[in-house]
Amino acid sequence: MNEQIQAATVRVFIALAPPDDAKEELAQALRPAYDAYPRMRWNRIEDWHITLAFLGELPRSAVSLLRTPLARLAAGHRPLRLALRGGGHFDERVLWSGVDGDLEGLRLLAGEVRALVREHGVTFMDRPLTPHLTLARCRRDDASSAVRAAAGLSAFTGRTWQAERLHLVGSNFGRGPGPIHYRDIEHWAFGGAG
Template sequence: MNEQIPPPTTRVFIALAPPDDAKDELARALRPAYDAYPRMRWNRIEDWHITLAFLGELPVTAVPLLRPPLAELAAARGSVRLSMHGGGHFDERVLWSGIEGDLEGLQLLASEVRGLVKECGIDFPDRPLRPHLTLARARRDDPSSVLGAAAVLDSFTGRSWRAARLHLVGSNIGRGPGPIHYRDIEAWPFGGGPPPA
């Protein structure tokens, strides 16, 4: 009996990334939390992103299907103006910074991206968009760290910025011990036109 070997997979999402100076501004605000809560699993600053669509584990053969339509979408529309603001947590486990600015434009972009993915025949968990930037995760035995770290960001308001590119990202989450790392599979600049009405 021949056993079918499933195709290799990769964990994929589509996202926006703040510019370096906006990330540096947030990192400076987080310094007291870095010092006070060193046991938290802090995301690398270069991995900070705003997820528009989390696609989960995809066969690597599905990823090329996304490239042309994502490139076309980015080229056809303007970017959104956003900023990071405050902090919070999901279930005392995940620390995040909130997102402000053109949230209507962000929701529209996420809807366009998700519709495009569905048109490519890719099934994924289509959860409501909750705009945020994930910063860290608490260890199971230390939930209070997230609450303290979120309080550090209570009064934080970052500068406004425009998302420059649409990113198709792969991650190694769930592939063994060690930190989560993300890598751009590809990124496309926004065309600079006004967002669709």
């Protein structure tokens, strides 16, 4: 998909996306939490992703410069076998599902992506990779909800799936009020031997 970027700048990250059936499997496991914690701000299932590099706010020109190198990187990289497993929380306010499977391959891919981005002049805060999929956030006055919801996910074991594409994603293209929404700017199939 080649999405036209509308604003002068866009908030950008590079990610993997689980297939729809793996996301549905996790959503099914989350049904009790959806009902029990309605005040949490639940991410839309179509926005679930595994971030490899969060680049922040970038000018359109910088985003355009990354497209060809990211396409080449994807073409030479093998697909990864991953699964969603368990749950946890960051700072008692952010609920997530863990990632299992080829974590060494995931870390290597994230390192390659981050090095490529830096080589093309984009500076960003390079945080350690903690493979996860963010599910929801809660308000400060309701922090225990994320902790309890994470405990409810502790036994979740999703099916293994193959990450087959690298995604360049932008958030809040319209910049209007309301929740954050993500949209592929572009994505590329992995082409290496799997």
